[in-house]
Amino acid sequence: MRNKIISMDDAGSHVRSGMTVMIGGFLGCGGPNAIIDALLVRDIKELTVIANDTAFTEVGIGKLIVNHKIRHVICSHIGTNKETGRQFNEGETEVTLTPQGTLAGQIRAAGVGTGGFLTPTGVGTEVEKGKNKLIMNGVEYLLETPLKADVALIHAWKVDKKGNAIYRRTARNFNPLMAMAADVVICEAEHIVEVGEIDPDFVMTPSIFIDYIVDLGGQN
Amino acid sequence: MDERELIARRVAKEIKDGDVVNLGIGVPTLVPNYIPKEIEVFLQSENGIMGMGPAAKKGEEDKDLINAGGGYVTIEEGGCTFDSATSFGIIRGGHVDMTVLGALQVAENGDLANWKIPGKMVPGMGGAMDLVTGAKRVIIAMSHTQKGEPKILKKCTLPLTAAGRVTDIITEMGYMKITPSGLVLKEIAPGVAVEDIRAATEAILIIPDDLKEMDL
Numbered sequence: 001m002r003n004k005i006i007s008m009d010d011a012g013s014h015v016r017s018g019m020t021v022m023i024g025g026f027l028g029c030g031g032p033n034a035i036i037d038a039l040l041v042r043d044i045k046e047l048t049v050i051a052n053d054t055a056f057t058e059v060g061i062g063k064l065i066v067n068h069k070i071r072h073v074i075c076s077h078i079g080t081n082k083e084t085g086r087q088f089n090e091g092e093t094e095v096t097l098t099p100q101g102t103l104a105g106q107i108r109a110a111g112v113g114t115g116g117f118l119t120p121t122g123v124g125t126e127v128e129k130g131k132n133k134l135i136m137n138g139v140e141y142l143l144e145t146p147l148k149a150d151v152a153l154i155h156a157w158k159v160d161k162k163g164n165a166i167y168r169r170t171a172r173n174f175n176p177l178m179a180m181a182a183d184v185v186i187c188e189a190e191h192i193v194e195v196g197e198i199d200p201d202f203v204m205t206p207s208i209f210i211d212y213i214v215d216l217g218g219q220n
Numbered sequence: 221m222d223e224r225e226l227i228a229r230r231v232a233k234e235i236k237d238g239d240v241v242n243l244g245i246g247v248p249t250l251v252p253n254y255i256p257k258e259i260e261v262f263l264q265s266e267n268g269i270m271g272m273g274p275a276a277k278k279g280e281e282d283k284d285l286i287n288a289g290g291g292y293v294t295i296e297e298g299g300c301t302f303d304s305a306t307s308f309g310i311i312r313g314g315h316v317d318m319t320v321l322g323a324l325q326v327a328e329n330g331d332l333a334n335w336k337i338p339g340k341m342v343p344g345m346g347g348a349m350d351l352v353t354g355a356k357r358v359i360i361a362m363s364h365t366q367k368g369e370p371k372i373l374k375k376c377t378l379p380l381t382a383a384g385r386v387t388d389i390i391t392e393m394g395y396m397k398i399t400p401s402g403l404v405l406k407e408i409a410p411g412v413a414v415e416d417i418r419a420a421t422e423a424i425l426i427i428p429d430d431l432k433e434m435d436l
Contacts, residue, residue: 026267026304027290029283052304053344079343080290088342097342099268101308101350108305121312121353124331124383127345157284168270169284169301176303204303 001195004163006212011186012038014021014212015047015151022107022152022178027080028059029172032188034216038061039069046071050107050147051144052100052174054081065093074147076100097129102144104177111180112148117144152182156205159189160196163210164203172204179209188214221436223392226409227361229254229436231320231388234359240264242311242351244321245289247361251320264316266347268307271299288347311347312354319355321348322362323386325376328403328423330386333378345381352382364391370422372396372403379382393417395434402426407434 012035015021017217025031040063047070054073055062062081064070072094078084087093097107099121109117118141123129132143154175157168167175179185187210221229232254235241240262243249252274255261258296263272265287272287273294281292295301310316325333332352335345352358365371372389389396393405394417404426408417410433418425 027286029267029286029290035373053346075344077344077346079346085342097344099345099349100304100347101312101354104304104308119312119350119353120395121350121382123353125380127349167303169282169295170265170286171284172301172303173268174304181251 001162004211004213005011005161005192005215008034008038008214011035011188011212013044013213014184014186015042015044015123015153016037017044017148018046019213020048020050020148022182023049023061024152024154024173024175024178025055025060026052026170026173028055028062029154030167030173030175031055031060032069032155032186033060035153035186035214036063040067042087044069048072048074050074050103050149051100054084056080057083068092071205072096073143074098074103076103077111102127105172106144106147107174107177109144110148111177114146116146118142119144135192147181149182150184151176152178152185154178154185154187156187156189158191158193158198159210159213160193160198160207161213162195163185163207163213164198165189165205165210167199167204176205179205184212185210186212186214188216190216191218223363226392226434226436227390230362230395230434231258231359233435234357234388235259235261235318238262238272239317240310240315242266242319242355244319244348246322248320248322250432251361253358264307264310265293266307266311266351268302268304269293269295269299269379270302270310271296272298287342295341308350310349314354314356316351318357318359319351320359320361321351323360323371324366325371325373325378326360326386327373327376328391328398330384330398331376331384332358332381333376334381336379338379348381352385357387358385359388359390361390364393364417365420370420373422374424393420396425405431407432407436
C-alpha cells in the first residue's frame with residue numbers, strides 16, 4: 001500500500017503559481033484551512049481558485065485573497081469578505097460569480113465525466129450571457145460546462161490510511177465533489193485511522209480519489 | 221405587533237404539514253417562531269442540512285455545523301447532512317415546497333431582483349438563483365417600501381435573480397399573489413387602507429371583491 005501521508009510543507013509544494021486550485025469549505029466551515037496557512041508562506045501567485053466563497057478576511061481562502069495569491073476566483077458569493085469586493089472593484093482580482101448550484105454541478109460534471117449539464121438556473125438573468133441555451137420539453141436551460149482543477153485542497157474529519165474519507169455535518173459541502181474533479185487531491189484529516197476501521201458503507205469519498213493526506217493530529 | 225413579526229406570522233400560516241422549506245436571511249429566519257408545534261416542517265439549508273434546528277446556544281456551538289449565513293445552528297433529531305450537489309439537487313429538482321426570502325425589487329410578473337446593485341453592492345447570488353428557480357413556491361417576505369420608495373414595481377430595474385418565479389409577496393401592508401392576470405391583493409394588514417397600499421406600490425394592484433383582512 002502506497003504511503004499517502006505527507007507533511008504540511010510537502011502539501012504546500014504541490015501548489016504552484018498560475019495553477020487552478022479547488023478549495024473546499026463553506027464560509028470556512030470544512031475548508032482546508034491548515035493547508036491554506038501553509039500556502040501563505042510560499043512564493044505563490046496568480047492562482048485561479050474555484051470555491052463556494054472567499055470566507056472572511058482572517059479565515060481560510062480569505063487569507064489568500066488578502067495576501068494577493070489569487071488572480072481569478074470563481075465562486076458564488078464574496079459578500080462576507082470585504083477585501084475580495086475591494087480587489088474586484090479596483091480591478092486587482094478577477095471574480096466570476098456563479099450560482100451555487102451551478103458551481104456544484106460544474107465541478108461534479110468534471111468529476112463524473114459528463115460534458116456539462118443543463119440547468120434552468122440563470123435563464124433570463126445576466127448569468128445566461130455567452131452561454132448556449134437549449135429548450136427541452138418546453139423548458140429553457142443553460143448549458144453549463146465542466147470545471148476542473150490542477151489541485152484540489154479538501155478537509156475531512158476521519159480518513160483511513162488508504163484515503164477513504166468521512167466528513168462531518170456541514171463541513172462536507174463541496175469537498176467530496178472537488179475530490180473527483182482535480183488532477184491532484186490533497187486532503188487534510190482531523191483524524192487518521194488504520195485501514196479497516198471505517199465501515200465500507202460509511203465511506204463518503206472513495207480512497208482512489210485522494211492522492212495525499214495531511215495529518216492534523218486531532219486538531220481542526 | 222412590529223412589522224417583522226407580522227410578516228413572519230403571516231408567512232408561517234402558509235406552511236403545511238410535511239413541507240420542505242428553505243428560509244433566507246433576515247425576516248424569513250423569524251418564521252419558525254410562529255409555526256404551530258403540531259406541524260412537521262423540514263427546514264433545508266443549502267450548505268447541506270435537512271431538518272435544521274434553532275441557532276446553537278452560546279457555548280454549545282459545533283464548528284462543523286453552520287447555516288448558509290455562517291451562523292452556528294443545530295440539527296433536529298432525524299435530520300441529516302449532505303454535499304452541495306445533493307443539496308442543489310433537492311433545490312433544483314423541485315423537492316423544496318417553499319422558499320422564503322427578501323427582495324430589493326419584485327415585479328408584477330414575478331421577476332425578482334435581490335442579489336446585486338451594480339457599482340454598489342455585488343455580494344454574489346450564492347444559492348438564491350437556484351432556490352428561486354427550483355422551489356415550488358417563492359414567497360417574498362419584505363418591507364413594502366425602501367425609504368418610502370416602492371419595491372413592488374411594474375418592471376425590475378436591477379439585475380434579475382430569476383424571471384417570473386415569484387408566487388407570493390407578504391409585507392407589513394398586505395398579502396399579494398402573482399397570478400396570470402396580474403398582482404392580486406388577497407389580504408390587507410389591520411389598519412391599512414387600500415389607498416395606502418396602492419400609493420406604496422408602483423405595480424398595478426388588482427383588488428378583488430373578496431379582499432380580506434390579513435389572517436394572523
